[in-house]
Amino acid sequence: MLDLKLLENANRLLFSVPLRPVQGDRFQPTGFPSLGAASYQTKDGPKLLVESAQSMANRFESTCWDSEKNSPVKPLDGISHVTVNHKGNFLTDSMLEAHRINSAYLLAGKDDTFLKKLKKELGGLEALGPIDRKKLAEVLLKLDVGSLIHGCFLAKKELAGGRLRIARALSAFIEASGVQIAASGGVKNDHVHPGKVEGDPKNHFGNIPFSRDEYVADKIDCHINLDLAQIRGYGLNQNVQNLLIILALYRVRKLLDGDLRLRTACDLEPVDRKTLVASRPEGFELPSLTDLETAVELAIKGCRKLMEHTTVTFEEELKSAKDEKNEKVDDDQDELDDDLDEDGTSTEVTPDE
Numbered sequence: 001m002l003d004l005k006l007l008e009n010a011n012r013l014l015f016s017v018p019l020r021p022v023q024g025d026r027f028q029p030t031g032f033p034s035l036g037a038a039s040y041q042t043k044d045g046p047k048l049l050v051e052s053a054q055s056m057a058n059r060f061e062s063t064c065w066d067s068e069k070n071s072p073v074k075p076l077d078g079i080s081h082v083t084v085n086h087k088g089n090f091l092t093d094s095m096l097e098a099h100r101i102n103s104a105y106l107l108a109g110k111d112d113t114f115l116k117k118l119k120k121e122l123g124g125l126e127a128l129g130p131i132d133r134k135k136l137a138e139v140l141l142k143l144d145v146g147s148l149i150h151g152c153f154l155a156k157k158e159l160a161g162g163r164l165r166i167a168r169a170l171s172a173f174i175e176a177s178g179v180q181i182a183a184s185g186g187v188k189n190d191h192v193h194p195g196k197v198e199g200d201p202k203n204h205f206g207n208i209p210f211s212r213d214e215y216v217a218d219k220i221d222c223h224i225n226l227d228l229a230q231i232r233g234y235g236l237n238q239n240v241q242n243l244l245i246i247l248a249l250y251r252v253r254k255l256l257d258g259d260l261r262l263r264t265a266c267d268l269e270p271v272d273r274k275t276l277v278a279s280r281p282e283g284f285e286l287p288s289l290t291d292l293e294t295a296v297e298l299a300i301k302g303c304r305k306l307m308e309h310t311t312v313t314f315e316e317e318l319k320s321a322k323d324e325k326n327e328k329v330d331d332d333q334d335e336l337d338d339d340l341d342e343d344g345t346s347t348e349v350t351p352d353e
Contacts, residue, residue, distance in 0.1 A: 002246065002249075002287055002292070004245060006283060006284045007284065009281075010280065011227075011228055012225060012226065013225070013278055013284065014224065014226075015252070015278050016223050017221065017223075017276060018219060018221055018270065018271040018272070019174065020220065020268065020269060021220075022268065022269050025182075026182045026214040026216055026265070027050065027176075027214060027215060027216075027217075027220070027265065027266045028264070028266040029049065030050065030051055030052055030055060039179065044177060046178065046180075047177050048175070048215055048217065050174040050176050051173060052173060053168070055262075056172040056173060057151070057171070060150065060170065060172070060251040060252070061096075061251070063254035063258060064076055064095065070083075076247075076296065078301070078307065079146075079247075080141065080145045080307035080309065080310075081144055081146065081310075082106060082310045082311075083310070083312070084311075084312055085311060086314045086318065091314055094106065094143075094146070094147075095144075100146065100150065101118075101140075101143060101147060102153055102154050105314045107156055109313075110316060113313075114310070119158060121142070122136070122139055122164070131163060133234065133235065134235035134236070136164055137234035138236070138306075140152060140166065141303075142306060142307060142308055143308070145244070147166060148166060148169065148231070148234065148244055149169050149248050150170065151167050151168040152165065167227075167230065169244070170225070170251065171227075173223055174220065174221070174222045175220070176215065176217035176219070176221075177217060177218055177220075179217045180215065180217075181213050181214075182214045183213055184211075184213075185210055185211040185212050187207055187210070190207055193205060193206065222270075226245070226252075228245070231244050231245060239302045240306065243299040243302070246292065247296060249286065249287065250289075250292045250296045253287065253289050256270050256273060256286075257273060257289050
């Protein structure tokens with residue numbers, strides 16, 4: 001059994017884990033639409049966001065998923081989650097969805113079984129009045145325990161007016177300090193028809209040169225924050241609190257022990273995997289993956305009756321954006337035809353009339 005005594009009086013568990021590129025010095029940060037890399041100035045000099053909190057949450061969760069079996073990894077057998085099937089085959093799971101149980105595949109399909117189940121389970125949480133967070137936490141524990149770790153926002157107005165939300169208890173981001181741009185470039189060669197040097201970028205013919213910005217940094221750190229006060233604030237019993245803490249630690253250790261290949265040109269690793277000591281509370285050392293696997297299995301066993309695996313169906317046809325656009329054009333044409341008389345003149349009243 002893990003010794004969690006050091007965490008009993010702490011409100012936060014904080015780690016700052018030094019990272020380095022697996023090879024060389026360059027790395028590629030995350031990019032944002034219309035912004036590119038997120039670089040900024042601080043009192044300590046230029047810094048760069050290498051990986052966002054949103055992305056890190058997805059990466060933590062992915063360490064718990066067996067993509068070959070389409071189920072949680074073996075040590076997590078018995079945790080609560082929701083599987084979505086389509087035409088008898090696996091489609092997705094709440095552990096894979098960016099919005100977890102607020103996923104459209106669970107709440108926006110023709111099959112409203114899960115929505116009705118949520119409404120029933122959350123009975124008493126109305127559109128007006130204070131939210132009973134303990135009741136919400138109990139329901140999330142039963143249906144999707146990861147929501148109590150990675151956060152959840154049930155935006156459906158049918159569910160307490162769309163006010164049900166849980167902040168992330170486990171969050172992380174990767175930040176680089178003392179950064180400089182490492183500019184480079186290349187060319188997409190067309191050996192069949194090189195054409196002009198500039199090529200034809202629209203159709204991808206010809207030789208097409210391109211520029212590329214990577215970065216180098218004095219240091220790269222993965223900052224991890226587990227909100228222990230939030231976990232206690234759910235009002236759940238001590239066994240559940242321990243389960244949530246151990247699940248969070250398992251995710252952290254599994255990610256840091258695995259491949260931190262965030263992108264093709266961003267392959268990182270901890271400078272020292274073996275000794276990962278918290279900055280708060282001082283002296284708490286991240287347990288080994290072996291110890292955490294044993295501990296999480298025992299913790300799940302102790303809470304198994306409070307969790308369930310739910311399976312629902314998504315009945316809609318899966319269509320591409322192009323198909324949906326064509327359908328919208330057809331629908332618009334049908335509406336136009338409905339507004340025309342037999343002689344082709346419009347029956348719609350204009351503002352001038």
